[in-house]
Structures are given as structure tokens and as C-alpha cells.
Amino acid sequence: MTQQQLFSAFFRVGMLGYGGGPASIPLIHKEVVEKYKWMDSDEFADILAIGNTLPGPIATKMAGYIGYRVAGVTGLFNALLASIVPTIVLMIVLLVSLESFREYGWVQGMTNGVMPVVGVMLAVLTWQFFTKSKEGLGTWYSLGLIVLSVVLISLAGIHPAFVIAGLLVFVFLRKGGRRS
Template structure:
């Protein structure tokens, strides 16, 4: 049953993920977190962050990891095939169709109309992650990281993988400054 669910989940992502890997991330989130509950939002965010640091298409990396996590090696193969086969078939069909009818106004309009929808899907997912950061970082630190990321990525052309890797390294290496709290000693109990 899990293999059928894996296939259907990533098949839908492959069929509806118009616009490439980033456009399919909200669809993967909907299937994996909301529908099948194979992971929670924090785990999904971790998989997404790590997947963005590795080379290759994000949709197949996420499908491979999630498939492996849900159903082992066969689940990984199943999820990756469900993700790429529809894309291959649709590429052949749609590119043939678009090349043939690209000059018709409704075909051109259809292609242009999808761009804002993908933008809204990505903005919605981004806002959800930003709201969730309030619980772990607080608004101030989250806002500082967002502004610093925009400056580094958009203005200074720093690759996102370097930024994500730096934040992961910082989180792993930082020393938690736990307050020095001494537990009160109960009467009659002492060393």
C-alpha cells in the first residue's frame, strides 16, 4: 500500500509540477506533510534545505530521500521513477505541441498564465516557513536571516548552498549557553 501511495504522490507532483523543481516543492509538501503525513513541517524543511545544497534537480532528490525513508530502497526507486517518467512523457508531448502551435495566442497566453500561479505557490510556502521560524528563532532573528539572505544571494551573488551550509555549520558548532541553574537541595538530603 505504501508503494502505491508513494507512486501516486510523486506521480501527481511530476504531472502537476509545471515550472521545474522549485515549482514542485509546494506540491511535494502538500503530498508528504499534509496528505500522507510521512513527515512534519520541520523535517520537510530540513530535507528541503539539505536537498538545495546538493547538486541536481530538487524534485528527484526529495523524492529519492522521502521514498527511501517511507519504504526503503524500493520506495526510493518507486518515488524517483514516479517523479521523472511523467516529466519525460509530458516534455515530449507538450514540447511537440508547443512547437507546433506556439504562434497561436491562446497557447502563448496559457504559457504566460502559469508563471504567476507558480510564484504564488512558492510565496505561500515561503510565508509558511517564515511563520514557523517564530517558534524556533523568534521574529527578530528570522527577519535578520531573511534580510541577510536576500542581500547575500541577490545583491552579492553568493550561492544559496554556501549560505545554507554556513548556517548548518554554525548550528552544529555553536555552544549552547545554558544558564547556570542550580537545583535547590531538599532538606534532609545532601552530600
């Protein structure tokens, strides 16, 4: 049953994760944390943070790790396969189909219509992560790290992986208890 659940969970993510890896993260969270309860939100956040520091697509890295954690090597391959097969099939079908319809307004409207939904999903996940970080670091440290991250990524042009790695080192080396 676990292998079937793994395949089903990551197949749904692969089918519905319109917009790439970042758009898939809330869907993975929904399946892994809320539906199947294979891990809690804190562990999911840790896996996401570590996964973002590594090269490659985040959805497949998370699928591989979660599949391995839930059902060993077989689970790893099962979850990876389930997450990439829909993308491969849909790319082939959609690219062939949409190429002939790309001039139509409904094709452009379809893409534009999905963007706000993806934005809301990312905003909800961001709020959940901020709430969790407040519990561990305190409100002011969390807000400070958010501001620092925005400045480094948006204004200074530093790659997010370096910012995440730096924040992980900061939190790891940080001494003391909970602050607010």
C-alpha cells in the same frame, strides 16, 4: 498500499509541478506532510534545506529520500520513477506539439497564466517556513537571516547553496535558547 501511495503522490507532483523543482516543492509538501503525513513540516524543511545544498534537481532528490524513508530502497526507486516519468513523457509530447503552435498567443498565455499560481504557491510555502523558523530562532533572528540571505543571493551574487550551507552551519553552531 504504501508503494502505491508513494507512486501516486510523486506522480501527481510530476504531472502538476509546472515550472520545475521550486514549483514542485509546495506540491511535495502537500502530499508528504499534509495528505499522507509521512513527516512533519519541520522534518520537511530540514530535508529541503539539505537537498538544496546538494547538486541536481530538488524534486528528484526529495522524491528519492522520502521514498527511501517511507519504504526503503524499493520506495526510493518507486518515488524517483513516479517523479521523472511524467516529466519525460510530457516533455516529448509538449515539445513536439507546442513546436507547431508556438506562434499562437494561447501558448504564450498558458505559460504566463501559470506563473502567478506558482508564485503564490512559493509564497505560501515561504510564509510557512518563516513561521517555523520564528518558533525555533525567534522573530528578529529569522528576519535578520532573511535579509542577510537576500543581500547575499541577490546583491552579492552568491549561489543559494553556499548561503544555505552557511546558514545551516550558523544555526548548528548557534548557542543559547530561543530568542525573539
